[in-house]
Amino acid sequence: MNPVVRWFHQLGSPPYFDRFAARWAPWAYALAVLVMAYGLWGALFNVPADYQQGDSFRILYIHVPSAWMSLFVFALMAFYAAIALIWRIKLCEILAMACAPIGAAFTLITLATGSIWGKPMWGTWWDWDPRLTTELVLLFLYFGVIGLYHAIDDRRAAARAAGLLAIVGVALLPVIRYSVVWWNSLHQGQTISLFGKSTMDASMIQPLIWMIVGTKLWFIGSLLMRARADNLRREIGKDWVRQLAASNAGDNAR
Amino acid sequence: MSYQNYVVAAYAVFFVVLLWDFLAPRIGIRQLLKTAKTRVTRQTKPDKNEPLTRES
Numbered sequence: 268m269n270p271v272v273r274w275f276h277q278l279g280s281p282p283y284f285d286r287f288a289a290r291w292a293p294w295a296y297a298l299a300v301l302v303m304a305y306g307l308w309g310a311l312f313n314v315p316a317d318y319q320q321g322d323s324f325r326i327l328y329i330h331v332p333s334a335w336m337s338l339f340v341f342a343l344m345a346f347y348a349a350i351a352l353i354w355r356i357k358l359c360e361i362l363a364m365a366c367a368p369i370g371a372a373f374t375l376i377t378l379a380t381g382s383i384w385g386k387p388m389w390g391t392w393w394d395w396d397p398r399l400t401t402e403l404v405l406l407f408l409y410f411g412v413i414g415l416y417h418a419i420d421d422r423r424a425a426a427r428a429a430g431l432l433a434i435v436g437v438a439l440l441p442v443i444r445y446s447v448v449w450w451n452s453l454h455q456g457q458t459i460s461l462f463g464k465s466t467m468d469a470s471m472i473q474p475l476i477w478m479i480v481g482t483k484l485w486f487i488g489s490l491l492m493r494a495r496a497d498n499l500r501r502e503i504g505k506d507w508v509r510q511l512a513a514s515n516a517g518d519n520a521r
Numbered sequence: 522m523s524y525q526n527y528v529v530a531a532y533a534v535f536f537v538v539l540l541w542d543f544l545a546p547r548i549g550i551r552q553l554l555k556t557a558k559t560r561v562t563r564q565t566k567p568d569k570n571e572p573l574t575r576e577s
Contacts, residue, residue: 372542513561
């Protein structure tokens, strides 16, 4: 068997996944902290203040990566949920459900930091603007997925029901993305483009790229840890968990 | 720094939420392993209420 295919099959084994997650999550977190520290140093101390917004534009360096993560994580959650529904792969159910609280956290950061930025720039904490409203609906969708998953006792049935909600919810993502194009919006249009020309000055973009990479790495670490926790919760009666608990209870949450 | 309070508040929200995201699964794993360890201890511990007998 091809080694990559074999590795994927092995990863589906709960004890193997537990060891894998426990080993690699700290590395992802450590890399994320380093990359984000470098990005934040650039964002707070290196980049000049904006000529119109002053220093308040520095909020953008946490707001934009979090907003992108809120959409990316939801899309990934739906992808895992679809695989779990089609092929009944338990690990994909676990990964899909582990995505939900992380995505909700990034959506919450997006809304809160946007609101904090909006007060001095727009003169209001909140406006029922299409971009803001659709992002709020995304947060409720995340809460819906989390709530549904915890409302049903049977973990596999719960994951399937919540996964279905995640798949249906994907329809919201293009609405959020194009809300500033389709409707008159208080929120500014697209200023940063990965493949086209950005309207943001090049000197200001570099810390943003570091923050985008840093949040992705953070997500990997967090996903592995949350998936590990759910995997252990499902397998708590099994021998390998007992052995792990008996031998490794002191430094369990590495 | 202009708008300093807003910048500080926004970054504080960012760090607090990430800190929660970092701690929540660790606490969960710690509790789960503790529960599993308690179960193992209960199962291996001899039952004190069991009557003494010479029969083996």
